Amino acid sequence: MSNYRLLYFNIKGKGQLIRLFLHDHGIEFTDDTVPDDGWAAIKPTLPFGQVPAFWDGDFSMVQTAAIMRFLSRKHGAYGTNxxxxxxxxxxxxxxxxxxxxxxxxxxxxxxxxxxxxxxxxxxxxxxxxxxxxxxxxxxxxxxxxxxxxxxxxxxxxxxxxxxxxxxxxxxxxxxxxxxxxxxxxxxxPNISKFLASDLNQKRTFNGAGH
Incomplete structure (x- = not known):
């Protein structure tokens, strides 16, 4: 059972890269979204005050590229040399x-x-x-x-x-x-299934309506 947790706004945006990776590799994770009225309270608790934020058990981090590299090293998606x-x-x-x-x-x-x-x-x-x-x-x-x-x-x-x-x-x-x-x-297969899901279909690519 994975202890992975992702926190991001209820859009695709940069969080989508992490979702695609985890779904494609068949890795379970909690896909949490920032509540509409909760960002002001959450922001000061995060490094750099930003999301996506990611947890592996008690270990946490932000910065999309750093998260992707962390996951890639753990799951064999960072090249062979x-x-x-x-x-x-x-x-x-x-x-x-x-x-x-x-x-x-x-x-x-x-x-x-x-x-x-x-x-x-x-x-x-x-x-x-x-x-x-x-x-x-x-x-x-x-x-x-x-x-x-x-x-x-x-x-x-x-x-x-x-x-x-x-x-x-x-x-x-x-x-x-x-x-x-x-x-x-x-x-x-796993990406196709995720993209077709109701949760993904309801999310826009960003917060500007697209």
Whole structure:
């Protein structure tokens, strides 16, 4: 029986990476959400005053990347050697750069900037770079690094899933390698089951209504 507990807002956001990892690996955990009126009391109790927060029994931590690396080391999803670990770190951080810009756009410029983001930023900058990154490993026919899924793959999938929610047709049709990758990860049995669950379906990607 797992003693894992995740605390996050009742959205997908950064907590979704951790959920995807745990569901995909068939690991039981408690998926707790911050109560609507409870954040002011919870925030001061957490390092850096932020979520996602994660517990493994009495041990607790925050920072999404740190949590993902912790879980990956424990459950064999961090490459097979130091070179693969470095490539996974690089891929995760590269996706994170794009994700941070996406979040900034969502919260600061969504209404006015959506059309330009989908028409220019995504097809001209984001997706070409990500597809090129994916194709560095076996022409993009497997995972980002090596022969096994890593925590970087969950980040890339979650980001692509958020973009697809913005506009499925505008995103992946012109990038067949990236689209095939997205569909492969989405079809993994435990991920597919989780994504189809009522709990997941009710959550938006962020707190801005998307």
């Amino acid at each position: 130091d070179t693969e670990k470095a490539q996974i770190d690089m891929a995760y951080d590269g996706v994170e750069d794009f994700y941070v810009r996406y979040i900034r756009f969502i919260y600061d410029d969504f209404a006015a900037g959506k059309d330009k983001y989908l028409a220019e930023t995504v097809p001209e900058s984001v997706l070409p770079t990500l597809q090129k990154l994916l194709m560095r490993n076996k022409n993009g026919e497997g995972f980002l690094v090596g022969d096994k899924i890593s925590f970087a793959d969950y980040h890339l999938f979650q980001f692509l899933d958020a973009l697809m929610d913005l506009s499925a047709l505008a995103c992946l049709e012109a990038f067949p390698v990236l689209k095939a990758y997205y569909e492969r990860i989405k079809a993994r």
